[in-house]
Amino acid sequence: METLKLLHARQAVRQYTGQLTDEQLQTILAAGNAAPVGMGNYADYRLIAIQDPQILQQMSQIYAAPTVIVVAARQPDTMTLLSAGIIAHNLELAAEDLGLGANYNLAGLASIPHKVLPAGFTAVFSLTLGQTTQPFTPRQIPADRIKTKLIK
Ligand SMILES: Cc1cc2nc3c(=O)[nH]c(=O)nc-3n(C[C@H](O)[C@H](O)[C@H](O)COP(=O)(O)O)c2cc1C
Numbered sequence: 001m002e003t004l005k006l007l008h009a010r011q012a013v014r015q016y017t018g019q020l021t022d023e024q025l026q027t028i029l030a031a032g033n034a035a036p037v038g039m040g041n042y043a044d045y046r047l048i049a050i051q052d053p054q055i056l057q058q059m060s061q062i063y064a065a066p067t068v069i070v071v072a073a074r075q076p077d078t079m080t081l082l083s084a085g086i087i088a089h090n091l092e093l094a095a096e097d098l099g100l101g102a103n104y105n106l107a108g109l110a111s112i113p114h115k116v117l118p119a120g121f122t123a124v125f126s127l128t129l130g131q132t133t134q135p136f137t138p139r140q141i142p143a144d145r146i147k148t149k150l151i152k
Pocket of ligand 1: 014
């Protein structure tokens, strides 16, 4: 999908009809790796893709998603949190460009079992993903939905 069209068609999808293929997962993870992060410190982040049903069952508020990708950070300061959001946005846009359903998820963070996190890393954001029957067509979004001040 063209980028601008995708930006208007993307949406939070919370109902999933099946698991991603391994190829789809790799494409999404590659998009996450293409994200910019503050100071270019990529070593300060980890992506953890969870598809193990036993682990997913222990997590709450993830809408029975068959895949959850966790963005973990070494030091959750402002720059790191912003970077994690951008990484997650890349993941989300890539998923929906592939016609998959995806949604950002903060609510389930506290229920992520600690054993899935690398030592020294904290889960700061996550994404729920799965197949969807939801169509993606550009939405009519008011240009002033976010009130804007133009200074020139
Ligand atoms: C930082 C952030 C955290 C979010 N956390 C959750 C969440 O925990 N659960 C959820 O269902 N949606 C979550 N969302 C999705 C938003 O509710 C959703 O993106 C917003 O309502 C706009 O809808 P849209 O994505 O369809 O445009 C989150 C979005 C962002 C950006």
